[in-house]
Amino acid sequence: QLQLVESGGGLVQPGGSLRLSCAVSGFTLDYYAIGWFRQAPGKGREGVSCISSRDRTTKYADSVKGRFTMSRDTAKNTVYLQMDSLESEDTAVYYCAVPGVFSACNLSPSAMENWGKGTLVSVSS
Numbered sequence: 001q002l003q004l005v006e007s008g009g010g011l012v013q014p015g016g017s018l019r020l021s022c023a024v025s026g027f028t029l030d031y032y033a034i035g036w037f038r039q040a041p042g043k044g045r046e047g048v049s050c051i052s053s054r055d056r057t058t059k060y061a062d063s064v065k066g067r068f069t070m071s072r073d074t075a076k077n078t079v080y081l082q083m084d085s086l087e088s089e090d091t092a093v094y095y096c097a098v099p100g101v102f103s104a105c106n107l108s109p110s111a112m113e114n115w116g117k118g119t120l121v122s123v124s125s
Contacts, residue, residue, distance in 0.1 A: 001026045002024070002025075002026045002027050002098065002114045003024065003025045003026050003116075004022055004023070004024050004096050004097065004098070004114060004115065004116035005022070005023045005024075005116055005117070006020060006021070006022050006094060006095065006096055006116045006117070006118055006119040007020070007021050007022075007023070007119055008020040008021050008119060009093075009094060009119030009120045009121045009122075010120075010121070010122070011122045011123075011124065012086055012121070012122070012123055013123070013124070013125050014086060014087060014088060014123055014124075014125055015085060015086065016086050016123070017082070017083060017084045017085075017086065018083050018086065018121060019080055019081065019082050019083070020036070020080065020081040020083065020094055020119060020121070021078055021079070021080055022034070022036070022078065022079045022080075022081075022096035022116060023076075023077065023078050024077050024078070024079070024096075024098075025077065027098075027101075028074070028077065029053065029072055029074050029077060029079070030053060030074060031053055031101050031102060032053050032098045032099070032101060032102075032103075033050055033051065033052050033053050033098065033099060033103055033104060033105040033106065034050065034051060034053075034072070034079050034096060034097070034098050035047060035048070035049065035050035035051075035096065035097055035098070035099075035105070035106065035107060035112065036048040036049045036050070036070060036079075036081045036094060036095070036096055037094070037095045037096075037097055037109055037112070038090075038092035038093065038094045038095070038121075039092055039093050039095070039118075040089075040091060040092040041091070041092075043092075044109075045095070045109045046061065046107075046109070047061055047106075047107025047108060047109060048060070048061055048064055048068065048081070048094070048107075049061065049064065049068060049070040049081065049107075050070070050105040050106060050107055051070050051071070051072055051079065051105060052104065052105040053102070056072065057105060058070050058105075059105050059107060061107060063089070064083075064090075067083065067084050067085045067086075068081060068082065068083050068084070069081075069082040069084075070082075079096060081094070083121070086121075086123045087123060088123050088124060089123075090121060090123050091121060091122050091123045091124070092120075092121060093118040093119065093120050093121075094118060094119055094120075094121055095115055095116050095117075095118045096115075096116045097109070097112035097113075097114060097115045097116065098112060098113065098114050099111050099112055099113055100113055
């Protein structure tokens with residue numbers, strides 16, 4: 001059974017940093033691309049970043065390019081999202097999710113098949 005568990009959310013001031021983690025079990029990241037998504041209050045879920053399974057190529061939403069960095073540790077079966085220069089607009093519940101096995105890196109929430117329960121990030125002074 002595929003499981004994803006996010007952690008690392010919290011309250012941070014504008015301009016600050018946080019690192020989110022997503023621990024996965026029941027599958028290996030060698031065969032699955034994985035993405036980070038977020039849902040702000042009153043808004044739909046949107047893709048933030050993803051990393052491919054084979055060559056670790058990353059893709060980012062325009063709104064976070066240059067500020068967020070996604071990485072993975074295959075030995076620990078964990079992916080990370082380093083978030084720097086945080087803005088109030090980054091306030092949201094952040095989720096990690098995977099599409100089907102051997103699928104490409106994808107920022108579309110509708111393409112995901114398995115989701116974690118999310119971790120809340122609040123950016124406020």
